[in-house]
Amino acid sequence: MLQQVNGHSSGSDAQGRESLREDLQEFLGGEVPLHQLDDLTKVNPVTLETVLRCLQARYTADTFYTNAGCTLVALNPFKHVPQLYSPELMREYHAAPQPQKLKPHIFTVGEQTYRNVRSLIEPVNQSIVVSGESGAGKTWTSRCLMKFYAVVAASPTSWESHKIAERIEQRILNSNPVMEAFGNACTLRNNNSSRFGKFIQLQLNRDHQMTGAAIQTYLLEKTRVACQDSTERNFHIFYQICKGASSDERLQWHLPEGAAFSWLPNPERTLEEDCFEVTREAMLHLGVDAPTQNNIFQALAGLLHLGNIRFAGAGDEAQPCRPMDDGAVRTSALLLRLPEDPLLETLRIRTIRAGRQQQVFRKPCSQAECDTRRDCLAKLVYARLFDWLVSVINSSVCADPASWTTFIGLLDVYGFESFPHNSLEQLCINYANEKLQQHFVAHYLRAQQEEYAVEGLEWSFVNYQDNQTCLDLIEGSPISICSLINEECRLNRPSSAAQLQTRIESALAGSPCLGHNKLSPEPSFVVLHYAGSVRYHTAGLVEKNKDPVPPELTRLLQQSQDPLLKVLFPADPEEKSQAEPSGQSRAPVLTVVSKFKASLEQLLQVLQATTPHYIRCIKPNSQGRAQALHREEVLNQLEACGLVETIHISAAGFPIRVSHRTFVERYASLRRLHPRAPPDPHSPSPDEGHSEGSPHAEQATLRALLQDILHTLPALEAAAPAAPAGATPAPVHCGRTKVFMTDATLELLERGRAQALEQCARCIQAGWRRHRRREQERRRRAAVCIQAAIRSWLTRKHIQRLHTAATVIKRAWRQWGIRMAFLASKELDGVEEKHSSQAPRSPSSFPLPLAQTKLLRAVTHLWPLGLVLANAAVGVHGFPRKLVVFACLQLPVGSPSGYTVQAQTAQERAGIMSIRALPQGSIKFHCRKSPLRYADICPELPPNSATGFNQILLERHKLGHV
Numbered sequence: 025m026l027q028q029v030n031g032h033s034s035g036s037d038a039q040g041r042e043s044l045r046e047d048l049q050e051f052l053g054g055e056v057p058l059h060q061l062d063d064l065t066k067v068n069p070v071t072l073e074t075v076l077r078c079l080q081a082r083y084t085a086d087t088f089y090t091n092a093g094c095t096l097v098a099l100n101p102f103k104h105v106p107q108l109y110s111p112e113l114m115r116e117y118h119a120a121p122q123p124q125k126l127k128p129h130i131f132t133v134g135e136q137t138y139r140n141v142r143s144l145i146e147p148v149n150q151s152i153v154v155s156g157e158s159g160a161g162k163t164w165t166s167r168c169l170m171k172f173y174a175v176v177a178a179s180p181t182s183w184e185s186h187k188i189a190e191r192i193e194q195r196i197l198n199s200n201p202v203m204e205a206f207g208n209a210c211t212l213r214n215n216n217s218s219r220f221g222k223f224i225q226l227q228l229n230r231d232h233q234m235t236g237a238a239i240q241t242y243l244l245e246k247t248r249v250a251c252q253d254s255t256e257r258n259f260h261i262f263y264q265i266c267k268g269a270s271s272d273e274r275l276q277w278h279l280p281e282g283a284a285f286s287w288l289p290n291p292e293r294t295l296e297e298d299c300f301e302v303t304r305e306a307m308l309h310l311g312v313d314a315p316t317q318n319n320i321f322q323a324l325a326g327l328l329h330l331g332n333i334r335f336a337g338a339g340d341e342a343q344p345c346r347p348m349d350d351g352a353v354r355t356s357a358l359l360l361r362l363p364e365d366p367l368l369e370t371l372r373i374r375t376i377r378a379g380r381q382q383q384v385f386r387k388p389c390s391q392a393e394c395d396t397r398r399d400c401l402a403k404l405v406y407a408r409l410f411d412w413l414v415s416v417i418n419s420s421v422c423a424d425p426a427s428w429t430t431f432i433g434l435l436d437v438y439g440f441e442s443f444p445h446n447s448l449e450q451l452c453i454n455y456a457n458e459k460l461q462q463h464f465v466a467h468y469l470r471a472q473q474e475e476y477a478v479e480g481l482e483w484s485f486v487n488y489q490d491n492q493t494c495l496d497l498i499e500g501s502p503i504s505i506c507s508l509i510n511e512e513c514r515l516n517r518p519s520s521a522a523q524l525q526t527r528i529e530s531a532l533a534g535s536p537c538l539g540h541n542k543l544s545p546e547p548s549f550v551v552l553h554y555a556g557s558v559r560y561h562t563a564g565l566v567e568k569n570k571d572p573v574p575p576e577l578t579r580l581l582q583q584s585q586d587p588l589l590k591v592l593f594p595a596d597p598e599e600k601s602q603a604e605p606s607g608q609s610r611a612p613v614l615t616v617v618s619k620f621k622a623s624l625e626q627l628l629q630v631l632q633a634t635t636p637h638y639i640r641c642i643k644p645n646s647q648g649r650a651q652a653l654h655r656e657e658v659l660n661q662l663e664a665c666g667l668v669e670t671i672h673i674s675a676a677g678f679p680i681r682v683s684h685r686t687f688v689e690r691y692a693s694l695r696r697l698h699p700r701a702p703p704d705p706h707s708p709s710p711d712e713g714h715s716e717g718s719p720h721a722e723q724a725t726l727r728a729l730l731q732d733i734l735h736t737l738p739a740l741e742a743a744a745p746a747a748p749a750g751a752t753p754a755p756v757h758c759g760r761t762k763v764f765m766t767d768a769t770l771e772l773l774e775r776g777r778a779q780a781l782e783q784c785a786r787c788i789q790a791g792w793r794r795h796r797r798r799e800q801e802r803r804r805r806a807a808v809c810i811q812a813a814i815r816s817w818l819t820r821k822h823i824q825r826l827h828t829a830a831t832v833i834k835r836a837w838r839q840w841g842i843r844m845a846f847l848a849s850k851e852l853d854g855v856e857e858k859h860s861s862q863a864p865r866s867p868s869s870f871p872l873p874l875a876q877t878k879l880l881r882a883v884t885h886l887w888p889l890g891l892v893l894a895n896a897a898v899g900v901h902g903f904p905r906k907l908v909v910f911a912c913l914q915l916p917v918g919s920p921s922g923y924t925v926q927a928q929t930a931q932e933r934a935g936i937m938s939i940r941a942l943p944q945g946s947i948k949f950h951c952r953k954s955p956l957r958y959a960d961i962c963p964e965l966p967p968n969s970a971t972g973f974n975q976i977l978l979e980r981h982k983l984g985h986v
């Protein structure tokens with residue numbers, strides 16, 4: 025299902041798939057973000073895509089270790105990660121009650137292994153297989169594990185034993201720089217590439233303290249001594265002596281500064297591995313004293329000079345080739361302490377023994393043969409030197425067999441290799457990887473079986489074919505690739521590469537793992553390995569397998585006066601007979617393949633007798649850059665280290681495992697599609713007997729729901745578009761806590777769920793529309809109500825405001841009137857008040873309308889006269905004048921309720937400005953202007969109207985005209 029979803033598509037379809045993919049991944053992966061998933065087997069479903077995504081997420085989050093079931097996947101950080109390998113962290117993992125609960129780390133594996141040894145559960149001995157391609161971090165990992173054991177497996181009780189343990193650990197750790205100097209080289213893929221495989225056995229005593237170690241090496245790439253790619257380098261030790269030797273040593277070893285050696289490409293490149301002093305120091309700790317070291321380095325210098333020997337063809341086959349530089353021969357012979365002439369002769373002349381008497385014939389070699397013999401001599405010396413060093417290290421670090429009881433093995437092997445040109449080396453490496461893969465798969469399947477057993481599932485349905493057929497093809501009996509190549513060596517007959525190809529293809533035609541190779545221009549055969557198909561070229565395969573060492577070369581080296589070479593090449597009659605296989609001899613020939621096979625079998629026997637642990641080192645990118653993960657490259661390595669294969673094995677079973685609860689939550693809707701018949705009311709309910717809310721009751725309810733859902737599967741299958749008649753039911757198993765299913769079942773369930781969701785969606789849509797219509801109607805009515813209420817409220821408010829305004833106006837108007845009246849009355853002098861107080865007026869005794877009428881009449885008819893009198897500058901004053909005025913105005917004099925005519929003496933003096941009518945009904949003569957705003961305006965009164973306050977009846981300027 026997920027693979028389909030992961031497939032390519034375009035446009036909206038792709039978008040839909042993407043969202044479904046995410047949805048499914050969320051469902052299957054649970055809530056845990058990918059980078060927090062510590063175990064790749066918990067990635068759900070277990071597909072390459074999800075595994076890759078998980079590894080990428082973790083790498084981005086600087087999390088470099090991830091479990092994959094019984095395997096630890098280690099991504100190379102390609103950078104220093106502070107505290108990732110500190111002694112404190114080692115102790116933390118060592119002290120943890122359950123180290124597997126801590127974050128995945130090589131220390132978890134280390135600690136688990138150590139605890140297994142202590143628990144004494146069979147098999148007590150443990151092994152850690154560290155694999156991966158070149159540069160993936162195998163050596164680093166092995167080194168870290170050794171340091172880990174040096175820290176945790178060294179807590180002796182007494183001070184003395186503490187010292188001994190410390191010395192042993194130091195020696196074990198010191199073996200690393202020595203092994204790396206002699207066995208590692210800078211390659212295109214790794215500056216410090218191990219050119220051999222190794223199995224380190226860390227020996228523990230009864231108290232589980234490390235008492236020693238033993239190192240077993242496999243398949244050193246000795247051809248590198250004499251043949252290097254122009255972009256690569258020879259073994260580190262050659263550069264170390266050339267760069268690190270003192271001037272005396274340079275003289276002694278004939279290594280002048282800047283000397284050029286044809287077997288020393290790229291000498292200008294300086295690596296951190298070029299540290300001569302470290303190597304010397306470590307050798308010293310391992311018991312290789314200074315004179316022996318000197319001897320070793322001198323021999324190595326001799327090999328460098330040997331590589332400078334060049335031969336020129338003599339032109340005549342009967343004549344041996346000429347050396348182009350006698351100096352190189354001389355120096356080489358001197359340093360290797362070989363006689364110069366025999367050295368030259370051995371390189372140029374082959375001896376052949378023939379006939380019953382084993383007569384010796386001497387035959388000059390061709391130029392190419394001379395070169396081959398020279399290279400062979402160097403390879404022979406170097407390989408023996410390497411093996412001798414390993415044995416020296418072993419004798420230094422290996423504990424007395426009686427002192428150790430258990431061991432932890434560290435296997436650092438080369439990963440699966442597939443290059444454009446593959447030969448015997450790759451065949452051996454890939455053969456070893458096939459063997460280890462078989463071992464790993466057996467172990468992995470066992471772990472899977474255990475999980476299935478815990479869940480109460482049968483294992484038998486997992487139909488997986490392991491890689492036995494491929495192994496049969498490579499090493500099987502009686503006919504296999506190895507046996508055919510060995511046969512060619514044994515028969516010692518001339519055979520071409522094409523003939524070998526034909527032989528292999530015809531003899532092994534029935535093997536399903538032998539690929540067809542019709543189009544290749546070069547003779548080759550194809551093997552379909554578990555990690556991919558590899559084409560092996562047959563040219564030179566037999567020769568490499570023979571790894572012939574001309575006996576003359578061995579004899580020559582046995583003549584050396586050098587103490588080291590004497591040790592490396594003792595005069596051994598047994599070796600002699602091995603080195604001189606007779607063409608007619610039927611004795612088994614020790615070929616490279618047969619030796620390798622033997623050591624591999626021995627190794628597997630050791631592994632099978634131990635509890636294995638696996639660390640798969642992955643190189644995130646080939647450039648060695650930090651923070652860069654190239655998916656394609658990682659995918660290839662996952663394939664090569666067998667993780668993909670184990671993923672496929674998972675797929676052969678039930679790659680999808682979901683907990684009961686999650687399953688029910690996701691697929692509960694399926695019950696709507698095909699409802700089950702209601703249960704018999706008399707049958708017991710699933711949670712009967714369990715108290716409500718108890719875990720049992722919950723589990724029982726879940727199970728019942730689960731069964732309901734699973735019962736819909738047949739109906740779903742029948743409804744599936746391409747369901748063939750009589751198709752087998754979708755495989756699904758209900759474990760104790762999880763539902764196990766295949767990809768096909770997931771697809772079926774998902775399809776049903778989509779249908780159920782569609783139905784639900786329709787229901788929801790209809791309900792929603794109904795609900796929306798009702799809502800809309802309700803809203804409309806509510807809006808009308810609200811509008812009406814608001815309008816009435818607004819109107820009320822408006823009217824209220826008008827009322828308030830009117831009241832305010834009225835009040836203001838009244839106040840204004842009062843103020844005006846007050847001002848008008850204030851304007852009067854105290855005279856009136858006096859009059860008023862003396863003769864209070866009674867409205868009832870003299871009603872105002874009548875008084876007004878009288879006044880008006882008086883004003884209208886007589887006031888001009890009174891006025892004239894009042895204004896007269898001379899004349900009557902005082903009371904007589906008042907009387908005159910009163911008379912003119914026809915006002916009753918002394919009437920208590922009548923009008924008063926007021927005029928102040930000062931006014932009288934200043935003259936009258938105006939005559940005014942007051943609301944109280946009196947007439948006033950004003951000698952100045954009124955403070956009232958309108959009081960000084962003489963209204964054009966209509967006849968008989970005298971309203972207003974203090975209204976001017978007549979102004980001064982008009983007075984004159986009167």
Ligand SMILES: Nc1ncnc2c1ncn2[C@@H]1O[C@H](COP(=O)(O)OP(=O)(O)OP(=O)(O)O)[C@@H](O)[C@H]1O
Nearest residue numbers: 100102103158159160161162163164214216217218
């Ligand atoms: N855990 C790590 N932390 C930091 N750097 C690392 C780590 N592991 C590996 N490296 C880096 O990667 C380089 C290659 O690692 P290493 O030599 O262990 O690879 P290898 O798998 O042993 O390669 P080969 O098979 O060629 O020997 C190291 O030199 C180191 O720089």
